[in-house]
Amino acid sequence: MLRAEGIRHAYPGVRLFDDLELRLAPGEVRVVLGPSGSGKTTLIHLLAGILRVQEGRLYWGEVEVTRLGEERLARLRRRYVGLVFQHHYLLPELTALENVVLPGLIAGTPDWDWGRALLERVGLGARQHQRPAALSGGERQRVAVARAVYNRPRLVLADEPTGALDRENAWRVYALLLELAREVRSAVLLATHDEALARDVPVYRLEGGRLLVGLTSS
Numbered sequence: 001m002l003r004a005e006g007i008r009h010a011y012p013g014v015r016l017f018d019d020l021e022l023r024l025a026p027g028e029v030r031v032v033l034g035p036s037g038s039g040k041t042t043l044i045h046l047l048a049g050i051l052r053v054q055e056g057r058l059y060w061g062e063v064e065v066t067r068l069g070e071e072r073l074a075r076l077r078r079r080y081v082g083l084v085f086q087h088h089y090l091l092p093e094l095t096a097l098e099n100v101v102l103p104g105l106i107a108g109t110p111d112w113d114w115g116r117a118l119l120e121r122v123g124l125g126a127r128q129h130q131r132p133a134a135l136s137g138g139e140r141q142r143v144a145v146a147r148a149v150y151n152r153p154r155l156v157l158a159d160e161p162t163g164a165l166d167r168e169n170a171w172r173v174y175a176l177l178l179e180l181a182r183e184v185r186s187a188v189l190l191a192t193h194d195e196a197l198a199r200d201v202p203v204y205r206l207e208g209g210r211l212l213v214g215l216t217s218s
């Protein structure tokens, strides 16, 4: 359901990916481990269609993403992909609940009960009317996780979603992301430099511009 074939990507002076291949089955969960500068953010942005693939092909299910125009790509991404980044990217003027339901608000069909249920699941039922400024870093990231799965996306892509959190909060956010993704049957690809997060989850190692199937670190 996610397939990348022969992906090459270069920045001026930096040749990052050379013939990169990746497949993710429905519901599959994988961690991409790589040190700083190995290309994790670039990879997640390419797979999300935020960065355009320079060479190679990218498929979400049967759809060849690399052939879509900007508008269709953006529309399909909203339905198909949930995103979580290191920074939460919540809208500051909206409450926690409005942020979670945002994909529904954009589509004109907000499901407030589902939004509230998700906030309960991430332990923030009582904070639903707070704005992001009134929440802690870990709480904001839990709202971002709830928002990412709101649409029951086929695919969740996460780039260092716990990178700005202390160990305890990182674990909580990580566990919630995997739990909720399983519940709504999303496949997950989570990029991190943190080996500890890769316990019990199959790993790809990003090395020399390729993804190597690695053993879990436990």
Ligand SMILES: Nc1ncnc2c1ncn2[C@@H]1O[C@H](COP(=O)(O)OP(=O)(O)OP(=O)(O)O)[C@@H](O)[C@H]1O
Pocket: 011, 012, 014, 016, 034, 035, 036, 037, 038, 039, 040, 041, 042, 043, 193
């Ligand atoms: N817009 C850009 N222009 C030029 N080079 C870039 C650009 N973005 C990233 N790079 C380079 O590409 C390489 C990979 O960057 P990327 O941010 O994808 O790595 P990363 O593994 O996510 O790193 P980190 O964990 O430090 O965020 C780095 O050498 C970086 O300097």
